[in-house]
Amino acid sequence: MAEYNFTEIAQKAKKASKELLNISAEIKNKALLQIAQNLDLNRDKIFEANKLDLENAKVSLQNGELTQSVFNRLKLDENKLRDMIQGIIDIYELEDPIGKILLQRTLDTGLILTKKSCPIGVLGVIFEARPDVISQISALAIKSSNAVILKGGKESKNTNIAIMEIIQDALASVEVFPRNVLTQVFTREDVAEMLKQDKYIDLIIPRGGNKLVRFVKENTSIPVLGHADGICHIFVDESADFNKAKNIIVDAKTQYPSACNSVETLLIHEKFAQKEELLKELQNAGIELIFTPESWHKEYSDKILAVKTANSLEEAIEHINEFSSGHTDSIITESIENAEIFMNSVDSAGVYHNVSTRFADGFRYGFGAEVGISTNKTHARGPVGLEGLTIYKYTLQGHGDIVKDYVEGKKHFNHKDLVAKG
């Protein structure tokens, strides 16, 4: 069905990624402003395309092939479009992440080593039917000098095509901006193809459900950035303050139940005195409580909360390290010491003290934009900002220096840091 050859797309993206290496921060910013402006000027075209998607989706909704929440996310209104455009302006305003000197040292007189941030190359991003994502990912890719191949949810195909056309028009109007920096693909087969292109694609970012992320991780040798589950915990310690506990749990469970940073399991210290009162308050807030072990590894994404008693801080930590998805876990305690032990021993991207798990978010952390949230133990962990789309290279500049002189002891290294940011 596809009218294009995926390998060709990937090759062209790789070529574009090399061309991007010579594009200045000024040109990238010019392109971002142009995109924001063109999206604003072409609102009608976008809404028209979105209307088409919504009409198709209405049929699927009635057939039961689509859930109401997917349908809601599909809809692009004035507010969402305004946020989309503002999102691009926000990325425009961020500091350029490329060419930062992370380390500079002389290895010997006149022999200078420099560690410098650079783009990763080609990203493959797979996302669900949310038309606001395509402009955000495009802007993040441009700002970080990466080429990107985007595969969006099929339900938002018309909207995505319209938005991408507007973005491409904007890029075409910016002189010297390389072609093929952004490419969109559409089919399920394209996902399978994408996962095979380890010669051309350097990083895959699946933004979607658990099933998608697992499928991607199991079917590619390309590095994957993302999180499959969001099974977050709150542990109410013996010395927890009742009101803090109540407010935090209600916030973490009900403020946005389908978010990945919502709490799924509540652990309560057996010596916490107001346990019954707390549970009652949670029920009053419309939360359904479940007390079976089966619930410990479930992500309800709803106002349902698994509850378990823990005999000790250590038991709570052990439970979390066993069942947490490594996303975000919080302790409610008035004991600084216990909070320290918890934050040190829980092996998750976010470890919180007297705070709602819902804070785990790139914007709230002040990163200005979020690529996604990662539960990886390498490269980038937690909310990932622009920095997660960069890597570094080493330059070494000398005057005919050879290793033989050092091996034979004629010369000696005298490592001296000129810049050391780690």
Place this chain on the structure above:
Amino acid sequence: MAEYNFTEIAQKAKKASKELLNISAEIKNKALLQIAQNLDLNRDKIFEANKLDLENAKVSLQNGELTQSVFNRLKLDENKLRDMIQGIIDIYELEDPIGKILLQRTLDTGLILTKKSCPIGVLGVIFEARPDVISQISALAIKSSNAVILKGGKESKNTNIAIMEIIQDALASVEVFPRNVLTQVFTREDVAEMLKQDKYIDLIIPRGGNKLVRFVKENTSIPVLGHADGICHIFVDESADFNKAKNIIVDAKTQYPSACNSVETLLIHEKFAQKEELLKELQNAGIELIFTPESWHKEYSDKILAVKTANSLEEAIEHINEFSSGHTDSIITESIENAEIFMNSVDSAGVYHNVSTRFADGFRYGFGAEVGISTNKTHARGPVGLEGLTIYKYTLQGHGDIVKDYVEGKKHFNHKDLVAKG
């Protein structure tokens, strides 16, 4: 054949990795010193075991099952053992890589976000028959608070067992040091098992030939750190200085031809005037020159060098980006401008100017110890030191803070950096 269950080993390693989170830098350093001391005290035991391995290997050598270079690497003499012990002392002396504050900011008054370095968890390291590697990897793992499962080459089995026993004895004598931080496995089946344990193993580091690394990358969903090939290039530009070119190429090809940072392909600008003279000098230095396209993707690991004429700097860059393994590539030129274009456009871990490719090495870079060299585009690239064995987590400390207050506009984020190291 194996007298152990791999999953059990992996589970125990995971458990040990959690226990390591509470081990102080002082205890880790105490353990490292004890290991160095015990290795020194037990030299006879090590040499005896090594003798056994060498006797077995001699048979394999005569049968043609083993190459002379593998045999040479297997041999542990007084010098190598002294270097091994010194290597542990060097790691002991390095700054602790864990618990470093990489970023600290208030999100709002009293709501403090901290990004802190922490260990990755459990490493799986596969290496060839080099008995000096086992102590080095063990020391790096301890210093970085990671547990590690080690699989060494079968030819050095007796030596590895002896060394590991000595290391384990040393650890057992250090109070509170967790068990199972280091485990050794032995069979080819163990490698296959290791690659499956994505629940317990967080990073695989294959240190060995091209075939091993490719096999590992294609057969695991665990992140892999390493490099398959070392196809390094030197480009002699139009304005290259003849003597620099000659000395650098001879060094990069002959100083240690089987090293991964040795040059494999020489590109010469067609307008470089002393081309014939240069090639003659290389032949005089015992280098065999090959002029066929088949040679462009070969890693000879010998005094053999592919040679190609490039019509321009751009053509040279394009050739390198096509055929380089992304390890280290160098330009010889007196033009600062061309050097800048080369270093910016060549997409390799190391991009050098007027310097031998042989400098690509953790010790030469001043990292103090090297985990290996990575051609990855994520996590760690180039020579990887201790930092490559760490990741980070975010702690967030507050006083009952909830997201609802910010969503409803009752409170506002006022991101202020307290510490910003990037």
